[in-house]
Each structure stands twice: as C-alpha cells, then as structure tokens.
Amino acid sequence: MSTTHQAGWAHAAGALRGPSWLREPADPNALVPLLWSGSARKVDGVLEVGGVRLTDLVAEHGSPAYVLDEADFRARARAFRDAFDDFDVFYAGKAFLSTAVARWVAEEGLCLDVCSAGELLVAERAGFDMARVGYHGNNKSTAELARAIELGVGRIIVDSFDELERLVRLAADHDGDPVRLMVRVTAGVEAHTHEYIATAHEDQKFGFSITSGDALEAVRRVLAAPGLELLGLHSHIGSQIFDSSGFEVAARRVLALHATVARELGVAMPEMDLGGGFGIAYTTQDDPAEPSRLAAEMRAIVDHECRALGVEAPRLSIEPGRAIVGPSMCTVYTVGTVKEVTLDGGARRTYVSVDGGMSDNIRTALYDADYSCTLASRESTAPGRLSRVVGKHCEAGDIVVKDEFLPADVAPGDLVAVPATGAYCRSLASNYNHALRPPVVAVRDGASRVVVRRETEDDLLATDVGDE
Known part of the structure; x- marks a missing residue:
C-alpha cells in the first residue's frame, strides 16, 4: 500500500516514525x-x-x-585481489579516483577501469601501467579513442556501432600493435536495484543487445576489421547488488553468445568481463557478501555454464569500485x-x-x-x-x-x-x-x-x- 499523500510526505501515514527497518x-x-x-x-x-x-x-x-582510511582501502583491494586470484580485478575508478588512489590500486596489484578522458588523465598522471587499464564509456569521441590508442590502453570496451566505426578508422592509421577490444553486451537482466543504476536490461543506453542480434553483429564487425583484436564480451548488470542470481542469469546469456561465436565464427574469445556492482552496507538493512563468497559463487556459475555449453572457460575479470572505496x-x-x-x-x-x-x-x-x-x-x-x-x-x-x-x-x-x-x-x-x-x-x-x-x-x- 502506498504511503504517499497529496499534501506531501510529511502527512503520509507513518512518515515520522522512520523506515520499518x-x-x-x-x-x-x-x-x-x-x-x-x-x-x-x-x-x-x-x-x-x-x-x-x-x-x-x-x-x-x-x-x-x-x-x-588508506589502510582500509588497501585491505579491501587486497581482499578482492586474493579472492579472485584467477581473475583480472579492475578497480572501477568512477566510484572515486585521484592520483593517490590510482597509485594505491597499482601497488595492491589491481588493474584500473576508467570511463572518461579525465579519469584516463589521472591514471596517466599517476604513472599507471596503461596495459592494465580498461576504457569504458557509451559515447567516446574520436579524439578520446585516439588518445587511448596512443597511450596503449590495454582494452577498450566498445559500446556502439558508431564507436566501432571510429575505432576501425583509427586502427587503419595506427602503426603499432592491434587495438584490443571487448564488446559490451546487454543481457536483458533486470537487476534488483534503482532503475538508474541497473544497466543490463534492454531499455538503456549501454551496450549491444544480445536478444536483438546486435551483439553478435558487433562481434562479426570487430573480427572482420584489420587492426582490431577481440578479447571477449563484457557484461555489467548494475550497482549495489547483493544477490548473485542476477550474475547467474547474465553469465548464462553472455556465455551462450560466447559459445555461439566459437561455434559459428570459429573464434574462441580468450576473455570475459562480468562487471562489478557488488553492494556495500549503507545501513543495517544491507547485508553485503564477502569477496571470497562472491568469487566462489561466480566461479561456480561460469564453470557450470561452460560445461553445459561444451566450451573452455575464458579468462574472467570483474570491476569492483564501490565495494572497495565505499x-x-x-x-x-x-x-x-x-x-x-x-x-x-x-x-x-x-x-x-x-x-x-x-x-x-x-x-x-x-x-x-x-x-x-x-x-x-x-x-x-x-x-x-x-x-x-x-x-x-x-x-x-x-x-x-x-x-x-x-x-x-x-x-x-x-x-x-x-x-x-x-x-x-x-x-x-x-x-x-x-x-x-x-x-x-x-x-x-x-x-x-x-x-x-x-x-x-x-x-x-x-x-x-x-x-x-
């Protein structure tokens, strides 16, 4: 039953007693x-x-x-690094990033995820190894992509056909190593979180839809383009998530596409990123999972699906941000x-x-x-x-x-x-x-x-x- 009142929140039943929890x-x-x-x-x-x-x-x-709390930040970074010791752990800089924090991340053995030219600039200023940087964003400009390629960013997460066309043009003029990409896909999973931070359902701005076939088409175009190297698929279902069932559904759908690429296109993509979004406790109603539990559950999910599909498990990565610095x-x-x-x-x-x-x-x-x-x-x-x-x-x-x-x-x-x-x-x-x-x-x-x-x-x- 709604507790709203036409005269405003202060007049609603129970408004001044606080939340039930x-x-x-x-x-x-x-x-x-x-x-x-x-x-x-x-x-x-x-x-x-x-x-x-x-x-x-x-x-x-x-x-x-x-x-x-520097020691606490470092301890949480190490906890993810150690629990996910067979994954690549990218600290999601959008949560909070400064030169000092970027250096702590490097010193604790994590990679770094950035999603803007400004965040990339901070990573550069901190002396971060660019081969260990991932670059996100749904509207990266040609200039931003060119800068990332020039710096040798380890992976660019491509988010649209327009961006892919920009990368094809840039790669044609690039004399160095192939530009390493991941294709961000939307798995159609409705994470149990606020609608503005749920990012894997179909009606939102990020990624290529698996359901519509856009994701497979994006993979085809990357594979056909000279100068581009496809690392794998990327999926992120949202933020402040406590229930691993959302990751399970997303992993099943993304791994099915991974298997389709291997079967139909003859390409075994070496990597897959399952994103971040791990929740923390803001109040006593929150019950976050320890990194060790998250790692065990996510390994089990991927191993089970790969066995069912008859494919070799790719190298996995995750992107905790809030769970470390929050x-x-x-x-x-x-x-x-x-x-x-x-x-x-x-x-x-x-x-x-x-x-x-x-x-x-x-x-x-x-x-x-x-x-x-x-x-x-x-x-x-x-x-x-x-x-x-x-x-x-x-x-x-x-x-x-x-x-x-x-x-x-x-x-x-x-x-x-x-x-x-x-x-x-x-x-x-x-x-x-x-x-x-x-x-x-x-x-x-x-x-x-x-x-x-x-x-x-x-x-x-x-x-x-x-x-x-």
Missing part, C-alpha cells in the same frame, strides 16, 4: 561496525579513523571533509542549526542542518539512497531522537540522512559523521549554490594528509570570465 539503538553513541572502515572507533565519544581524531582533523582541515571513506560535517518542526496533529521532526549537503552527497536526492550517521565529537548521555540530517542548499530535497537516531542534545558546533561515502559522493560532487567542494583527507597510523584539496574561492571564480 530502523530500530532505536540502546546507545545512540555506538557505532555499527559493518558500516564503517576497519579502523573507525570511538574514544571518549570522539570518532577516530586511521588513528586520527576527527575533532583534530576538522581543526586542521575544516569541514565538511571526506575522510579516507566503506573506506566517511564524511564529517559541523552542525549549524537544529530545528524541531511541529506538524498538524502534533507530530514532530528534528532537522539537523550541517555545513554540506547535496553538493557533496547527491545520492540521497538522486537515488533515494539511505545513509546512517553518528555524533562524532563527544559522548552524549541524552536518549536517541529520530532526526533528519539536511544540508545548507536552497532545496527542500537537500537531505543527507533521511532518518537516524541521534542523541537528543545534538547542538550547533557538534560534528556529525556519515559512513560509507567513498563511492560516488566526491565523484558526483558539484558547486551547486556555488559551494566549494570538500577535500579528501587520507588518514593512516595517526597521521592525516590531503590527497584532494578543498576548493577555494579563486577556484570557484577561475572559469567565470565576467562581462569583459
């Missing part, structure tokens, strides 16, 4: 370890990450700030205003306004995403009170955390921290209302260092040429 904690100061990076803990009520007290971090670097970062804010709003019938909601908002975390507004938070600067003896953490932007939908039990004495000047903000928050950050994007501060072994600096007023005005 949210339970009032016995101690509103306590952390839920599943939601935080491995080093996060509270010491006398103050949140500490990487051995750095967030009160000290804010005193030095200001707020809001993204706090990146839990490794939190965002710390300073509270500016606390307001209790009384509605018709006497219902009340507490709004905790912080010094950031949708400019540093658009996911709540864009995807209706849920987040948690905690009082980060002190211990409180007050009981928990259902609160909504909101930003300072001129939008009613500027919500950071829709519902959370914070201590009832939260006040201006307190720090509030939101976990699991590593994936897409900084990547999607904007200058809405001319806000300055926050820094990314890496913490480890009791020390902090800025890896992406805070924007300045000069940065904000640098592209405004005035009326001269």
Whole structure:
C-alpha cells in the first residue's frame, strides 16, 4: 500500500516514525561496525579513523571533509585481489579516483577501469601501467579513442556501432600493435536495484543487445576489421547488488553468445568481463557478501555454464569500485542549526542542518539512497531522537540522512559523521549554490594528509570570465 499523500510526505501515514527497518539503538553513541572502515572507533565519544581524531582533523582541515582510511582501502583491494586470484580485478575508478588512489590500486596489484578522458588523465598522471587499464564509456569521441590508442590502453570496451566505426578508422592509421577490444553486451537482466543504476536490461543506453542480434553483429564487425583484436564480451548488470542470481542469469546469456561465436565464427574469445556492482552496507538493512563468497559463487556459475555449453572457460575479470572505496571513506560535517518542526496533529521532526549537503552527497536526492550517521565529537548521555540530517542548499530535497537516531542534545558546533561515502559522493560532487567542494583527507597510523584539496574561492571564480 502506498504511503504517499497529496499534501506531501510529511502527512503520509507513518512518515515520522522512520523506515520499518530502523530500530532505536540502546546507545545512540555506538557505532555499527559493518558500516564503517576497519579502523573507525570511538574514544571518549570522539570518532577516530586511521588513528586520527576527527575533532583534530576538522581543526586542521575544516569541514565538511571526506575522510579516507588508506589502510582500509588497501585491505579491501587486497581482499578482492586474493579472492579472485584467477581473475583480472579492475578497480572501477568512477566510484572515486585521484592520483593517490590510482597509485594505491597499482601497488595492491589491481588493474584500473576508467570511463572518461579525465579519469584516463589521472591514471596517466599517476604513472599507471596503461596495459592494465580498461576504457569504458557509451559515447567516446574520436579524439578520446585516439588518445587511448596512443597511450596503449590495454582494452577498450566498445559500446556502439558508431564507436566501432571510429575505432576501425583509427586502427587503419595506427602503426603499432592491434587495438584490443571487448564488446559490451546487454543481457536483458533486470537487476534488483534503482532503475538508474541497473544497466543490463534492454531499455538503456549501454551496450549491444544480445536478444536483438546486435551483439553478435558487433562481434562479426570487430573480427572482420584489420587492426582490431577481440578479447571477449563484457557484461555489467548494475550497482549495489547483493544477490548473485542476477550474475547467474547474465553469465548464462553472455556465455551462450560466447559459445555461439566459437561455434559459428570459429573464434574462441580468450576473455570475459562480468562487471562489478557488488553492494556495500549503507545501513543495517544491507547485508553485503564477502569477496571470497562472491568469487566462489561466480566461479561456480561460469564453470557450470561452460560445461553445459561444451566450451573452455575464458579468462574472467570483474570491476569492483564501490565495494572497495565505499566503506573506506566517511564524511564529517559541523552542525549549524537544529530545528524541531511541529506538524498538524502534533507530530514532530528534528532537522539537523550541517555545513554540506547535496553538493557533496547527491545520492540521497538522486537515488533515494539511505545513509546512517553518528555524533562524532563527544559522548552524549541524552536518549536517541529520530532526526533528519539536511544540508545548507536552497532545496527542500537537500537531505543527507533521511532518518537516524541521534542523541537528543545534538547542538550547533557538534560534528556529525556519515559512513560509507567513498563511492560516488566526491565523484558526483558539484558547486551547486556555488559551494566549494570538500577535500579528501587520507588518514593512516595517526597521521592525516590531503590527497584532494578543498576548493577555494579563486577556484570557484577561475572559469567565470565576467562581462569583459
């Protein structure tokens, strides 16, 4: 039954009780370890990450700030590398990428997936081995493709016939090694996720449809073109996925095409990419799988299908991004205003306004995403009170955390921290209302260092040429 109301969300039945999965904690100061990076803990009520007290971090670097636990990031990267030791593991840079992060990825033995000229530029600046880079994107220009070929990118994931024609022309003028490609296919799988991040169903912009025959035709054209080397097929079913059944259905359909190419065209493609999209815990309702479990399930799926089809299993690759960086970062804010709003019938909601908002975390507004938070600067003896953490932007939908039990004495000047903000928050950050994007501060072994600096007023005005 719908809980919407023509007068707005505040009047809907149950609107001020919070979601059904949210339970009032016995101690509103306590952390839920599943939601935080491995080093996060509270010491006398103050949140500490990487051995750095967030009160000290804010005193030095200001707020809001993204706090990146370097050791946690590296540990999660290694966990995927070790669990998928017979796969190629590509870190999906779109989740969050900086020069420092690209170097960590390389040092931990992972490959790198980029999907824009800017992300490729960061990889180049970091000195990343281009042979270990994959290049995604549904609308790569001729100039972008030429740059990727010039740099020696290890694989380009071709997404359309227009792009394939560009690559054919570029390869004809290229004197070096063949341009290595994967063909991105849509398997017709409806992943159980938000429609904007489900990417394998038919009605969306990515890839070649298996059902329509476009995928097989794309393979034919790649094989017929001189200067192009076909590595295999690529499939990505979406993001924030916990159920391996979606991967099973997709793998079955993609492997069937793989077998068709071998049978009808006489070509055994050596590789296959099953994408990423592995989910993380944003709140207590989420139950992500460990990399070891994911690896075992995906191996079993592919082995079973290959035996049934009578084909040799290709070399597999995956592209985790959120699952590595998501839990490794939190965002710390300073509270500016606390307001209790009384509605018709006497219902009340507490709004905790912080010094950031949708400019540093658009996911709540864009995807209706849920987040948690905690009082980060002190211990409180007050009981928990259902609160909504909101930003300072001129939008009613500027919500950071829709519902959370914070201590009832939260006040201006307190720090509030939101976990699991590593994936897409900084990547999607904007200058809405001319806000300055926050820094990314890496913490480890009791020390902090800025890896992406805070924007300045000069940065904000640098592209405004005035009326001269």
